[in-house]
Amino acid sequence: MNLRATLRLAIQALVRNKARSLLTMLGIVIGVAAVIVTVAIGAGARVSVQQSIASLGSNLIVVQPGSVTQGGVRTGFGGASSLTPQDGLAIAQLPGVAAVSPIVSVRSQVVAGGNNWQTQITGVAPTYTFIKAWALASGRFLSESDVASIAKVAVLGQTVVTQLFPGGESPIGKTVIIKGSPFTVIGTMTVLGQSGMGQDQDDVVLVPYSSAMERLTGLTTVNLLMISAATAAQVNPVQSEVVSLLARRHRITPPQPYDFQVRNLQAFAQAASSTGTVMELLLAGVAAVSLLVGGIGIMNIMMVSVTERTREIGLRMAVGARARSILNQFLTESIVLSTIGGLIGVVVGVLGTILVALLAKWPTLIPPGWIFASVGFSAMVGIFFGYYPAQKAAHLSPIEALRFE
Amino acid sequence: MGGVVEVRNLRKIYPMGDDEVVALGGVDLSIERGEFIAVMGPSGSGKSTFMQIVGMLDRATSGSYSFEGRDVAALTDDERADIRSRRLGFVFQSYNLLPRTSALENVELPMVYAGVPEARRLDIALEKMDIVGIKSLADHMPNQMSGGQQQRIAIARSLVNDPALILADEPTGALDTKTSRDVMRIFSDLNATRDITIMLVTHEPDIAAFAKRIVTFRDGHILSDVPNVKRAA
Known part of the structure; x- marks a missing residue:
């Protein structure tokens, strides 16, 4: 058979x-x-x-200010005002670091012509698009000279574009008022979508971090430092380098608690x-x-x-x-x-x-x-x-x- | 000597708890090529057991059995299956056709196991069906046929591999008198005109009357073994 x-x-x-x-x-x-x-x-x-997770950024390391104790009350992480743009510049010199951007966040009403919208104003460095792996849709992004000149320029996320310019006209060259200061729109970002936590990441106005500090928060410190390691393998070594660098810069000796906290998203992603x-x-x-x-x-x-x-x-x-x-x-x-x-x-x-x-x-x-x-x-x-x-x-x-x- | 079956002192004993039942108590028999032999006897005489051992469906307890010169006791199960396939043909009382399978496919079945190529199977099957007169029923299903027609299909099936011996176990047991005689005439014809060796098992004298030689069993022994002088036709 x-x-x-x-x-x-x-x-x-x-x-x-x-x-x-x-x-x-x-x-x-x-x-x-x-x-x-x-x-x-x-x-x-x-x-x-x-x-x-990938949309949160690649090989991302985040530095937050630490907690402070005032009269016995401890604030949470981010409560201390300890991070400066100069910390960021120092970190950028470390080996294995591809890019650094200070982040200054403030919520504010934004007005454009007859429309207004409350949104997140984020002060960033020109490296931000690279760190977030986020592409520009039109116009140009913030430049080093915008940062240096504390320029009043802004790049809009798509949600803000639709809210402030519902007619569909190009927002580039238009003026938006943020906290009383007029900012010129120089570009728009592509749609990034929701974050892992369900936040609309396109509901944002990006401005130079120097302008945000000078004109919006009035502080000399920033909320976060975002660091992108050159490769995934370098995330952990860079993280420990950052910790020791900041400890030196902030003159912290071992028994003292750190006034900052460094985290990466790899553990979260995994x-x-x-x-x-x-x-x-x-x-x-x-x-x-x-x-x-x-x-x-x-x-x-x-x-x-x-x-x-x-x-x-x-x-x-x-x-x-x-x-x-x-x-x-x-x-x-x-x-x-x-x-x-x-x-x-x-x-x-x-x-x-x-x-x-x-x-x-x-x-x-x-x-x-x-x-x-x-x-x-x-x-x-x-x-x-x-x-x-x-x-x-x-x-x-x-x-x-x-x-x- | 053209001996097909040579049986010497064949015994078959079934254990029954502590006791044992002797189905065959030492049987000697030879079947020559071209014989038409009827094995008779009442139920329990051992005739069916004898047929099953000769047909290699069962093994003897002791004694010798040689089939076409080969010692059957020494054969493996697969070798016995191959002999059943190529050298033996079976016809049963209840026809044992495959249900929902056409007459033609039923007739072809032994050739499937014998490894006959498909194209030749059809020719041979139709030729054998023609011999037993049912070629026109080739594409009928068994449940569309009368008992006599079904038994003819079974006879055609037993012929396809040109067996040395056809074993017919009560082939007319389920048929009426007239159909029984028709079926027995087919066996007579096959034996007379084609020199096919047939061993028929029956308990009915008028069916055994078609054979050339009648062997009668009783209590596991051969009681008589005589030529049939008054053959039916």
């Missing part, structure tokens, strides 16, 4: 029992479809988390991404259980089929089938059932995923590996759960099988 003949026998037997074959397959179809849909949802969630992976595996695990149940369904039906066809098996043996041929026939039936079920399951799963993406508006992603894995796994289910019934059929005694009523 060659493979082709065995395959034909198996398919003939399955076609002769269409209804039963289809019902048996259904278990595998549902199992595989469930695996694909859940994995697609899980992977989609993980990728969208990764994307929003945690978020591994949470996604765990979720994905958990979902796939649940779906795999349904695949397993489908497999047990196959075994159940194959057992019934062996009993029901005992006389047929006896006859096949009498006319010359070897035990191996009988084993192969039943095993092939089971594998064909589960593989066809698996393929149908892939189609149903992909359609289901598209439906979920369209109706629930969930991000989905079908990793191609999982398609092969689930079809392969369902074939394995066929072998595993088909073997016992096939073995049982092959070891029947021909006379007992022929006599079976």
